[in-house]
Amino acid sequence: xxxxxxxxxxxxxxxxxxxxxxxxxxxxxxxxxxxxxxxxxxxxxxxxxxxxxxxxxxxxxxxxxxxxxxxxxxxxxxxxxxxxxxxxxxxxxxxxxxxxxxxxxxxxxxxxxxxxxxxxxxxxxxxxxxxxxxxxxxxxxxxxxxxxxxxxxxxxxxxxxxxxxxxxxxxxxxxxxxxxxxxxxxxxxxxxxxxxxxxxxxxxxxxxxxxxxxxxxxxxxxxxxxxxxxxxxxxxxxxxx
Amino acid sequence: xxxxxxxxxxxxxxxxxxxxxxxxxxxxxxxxxxxxxxxxxxxxxxxxxxxxxxxxxxxxxxxxxxxxxxxxxxxxxxxxxxxxxxxxxxxxxxxxxxxxxxxxxxxxxxxxxxxxxxxxxxxxxxxxxxxxxxxxxxxxxxxxxxxxxxxxxxxxxxxxxxxxxxxxxxxxxxxxxxxxxxxxxxxxxxxxxxxxxxxxxxxxxxxxxxxxxxxxxxxxxxxxxxxxxxxxxxxxxxxxxxxxxxxxxxxxxxxxxxxxxxxxxxxxxxxxxxxxxxxxxxxxxxxxxxxxxxxxxxxxxxxxxxxxxxxxxxxxx
Numbered sequence: 001x002x003x004x005x006x007x008x009x010x011x012x013x014x015x016x017x018x019x020x021x022x023x024x025x026x027x028x029x030x031x032x033x034x035x036x037x038x039x040x041x042x043x044x045x046x047x048x049x050x051x052x053x054x055x056x057x058x059x060x061x062x063x064x065x066x067x068x069x070x071x072x073x074x075x076x077x078x079x080x081x082x083x084x085x086x087x088x089x090x091x092x093x094x095x096x097x098x099x100x101x102x103x104x105x106x107x108x109x110x111x112x113x114x115x116x117x118x119x120x121x122x123x124x125x126x127x128x129x130x131x132x133x134x135x136x137x138x139x140x141x142x143x144x145x146x147x148x149x150x151x152x153x154x155x156x157x158x159x160x161x162x163x164x165x166x167x168x169x170x171x172x173x174x175x176x177x178x179x180x181x182x183x184x185x186x187x188x189x190x191x192x193x194x195x196x197x198x199x200x201x202x203x204x205x206x207x208x209x210x211x212x213x214x215x216x217x218x219x220x221x222x223x224x225x226x227x228x229x230x231x232x233x234x235x236x237x238x239x240x241x
Numbered sequence: 242x243x244x245x246x247x248x249x250x251x252x253x254x255x256x257x258x259x260x261x262x263x264x265x266x267x268x269x270x271x272x273x274x275x276x277x278x279x280x281x282x283x284x285x286x287x288x289x290x291x292x293x294x295x296x297x298x299x300x301x302x303x304x305x306x307x308x309x310x311x312x313x314x315x316x317x318x319x320x321x322x323x324x325x326x327x328x329x330x331x332x333x334x335x336x337x338x339x340x341x342x343x344x345x346x347x348x349x350x351x352x353x354x355x356x357x358x359x360x361x362x363x364x365x366x367x368x369x370x371x372x373x374x375x376x377x378x379x380x381x382x383x384x385x386x387x388x389x390x391x392x393x394x395x396x397x398x399x400x401x402x403x404x405x406x407x408x409x410x411x412x413x414x415x416x417x418x419x420x421x422x423x424x425x426x427x428x429x430x431x432x433x434x435x436x437x438x439x440x441x442x443x444x445x446x447x448x449x450x451x452x453x454x455x456x457x458x459x460x461x462x463x464x465x466x467x468x469x470x471x472x473x474x475x476x477x478x479x480x481x482x483x484x485x486x487x488x489x490x491x492x493x494x495x496x497x498x499x500x501x502x503x504x505x506x507x508x509x510x511x512x513x514x515x516x517x518x519x520x521x522x523x524x525x526x527x528x529x530x531x532x533x534x535x536x537x538x539x540x541x542x543x544x545x546x547x548x549x550x551x552x553x554x555x556x557x558x
Binding site for chain 2: 079084090104105110112113137139
């Protein structure tokens with residue numbers, strides 16, 4: 001794990017004074033954090049701006065002000081396709097698969113960039129999500145919520161990302177899938193060396209795998225802190241409950 | 242070639258069937274794969290028709306018939322493709338409603354230009370003088386040969402559409418159509434993929450327009466009618482927008498039914514062919530669109546069969 005305060009290592013993600021939103025409505029206000037080689041969880045209640053933060057980081061909506069850098073390269077307002085080419089994988093919370101494509105096709109569209117052979121990357125995805133191997137021919141639109149989330153995650157992994165943006169990956173999942181998914185996220189970080197930015201409402205589970213945490217409240221981010229240092233009072237304050 | 246057994250009107254009816262089938266296949270790539278709702282099909286087709294006609298008739302080409310046709314057809318294709326690129330770029334940020342209005346607006350501009358630029362196009366009177374790029378002596382032989390050549394072009398369009406389904410570009414188009422924001426995060430430009438598709442399909446529509454010009458041997462403003470768009474869309478929606486065979490099945494059940502079966506094989510009263518039947522045809526096509534969208538929006542052939550395709554391509558993984 002890299003301590004974000006260690007200035008000798010270029011952070012995987014650097015966000016400085018980031019404000020963004022939709023149209024003229026600002027949702028995020030002056031958010032700042034860095035992510036090293038770690039799992040960084042962004043916690044917050046509904047409407048806190050978690051999805052807006054990740055879609056801005058993915059380049060899908062423009063930043064109003066501030067900057068975003070991946071491994072030291074400024075990508076502020078770079079097209080999403082360019083960010084992806086720099087190694088950013090993105091898994092949205094909703095509509096995370098292409099429903100008309102089969103599972104195999106959903107995975108292969110993730111592998112349109114990069115130079116490693118598809119077969120090699122697919123095998124690695126199957127190692128992480130073995131259940132997908134038997135569902136390759138299925139239409140992705142017919143999968144259950146948990147299966148869809150696996151396909152979406154697998155597709156992002158096919159991009160060979162160095163940074164993975166996961167937007168509430170366990171939202172709406174059954175308790176069985178929920179636990180499995182958090183285990184998979186930790187495994188992806190551990191075995192592939194991918195830096196992960198994860199948004200979650202489920203604070204307890206997220207704190208179980210995260211190295212550091214930022215609480216987002218009405219678009220304003222807290223000072224990032226070690227997951228071990230998070231207290232119930234801090235969360236209550238952040239969630240405004 | 243002795244074609245006495247063949248009715249000249251039947252050749253023209255078959256030509257219409259083949260032509261609309263080609264347009265339907267191209268609309269399939271736009272609407273079925275990429276979800277670009279092009280209501281201006283007649284605009285791209287008509288631009289090709291008029292670009293071909295004007296280039297053919299207004300330029301003193303120093304070549305024989307074949308080369309003159311090939312160059313003018315290439316001009317028609319390039320002009321329509323360029324229009325597809327520009328229109329595609331203009332509508333790239335619009336939603337479905339905006340795309341419908343934008344493409345319809347483009348078709349209207351083409352019709353207005355064809356009507357008002359009399360010096361070039363002949364305006365409402367039109368221009369005659371287009372011809373076949375060969376001379377076998379008999380008009381019927383010319384037309385039948387042209388029907389075969391057009392069929393070959395439409396077969397090529399079919400093969401292209403068939404192959405697109407099996408390529409990474411095709412998968413990207415389907416991804417862009419289903420969820421453009423997500424597709425943009427895959428590392429490929431969704432806009433570039435859509436513009437490429439618009440350019441290729443619009444160019445092919447222009448080529449079909451040029452081939453129509455050769456068959457009718459004239460530029461007529463009445464040919465730039467909404468019925469061209471309606472026929473292609475009705476057929477595709479009836480057959481199934483997402484399937485390559487959707488356009489083929491749909492055209493057989495609509496255009497072929499009216500322009501061949503009813504016109505030639507059903508005993509209908511004199512005069513109906515020129516008056517009642519065309520009106521009934523439009524009404525039935527419109528009704529077919531409405532009924533299919535209500536009761537079976539995926540069309541007769543249903544959704545894409547990607548799982549079956551994947552099994553064929555990859556076998557058991």
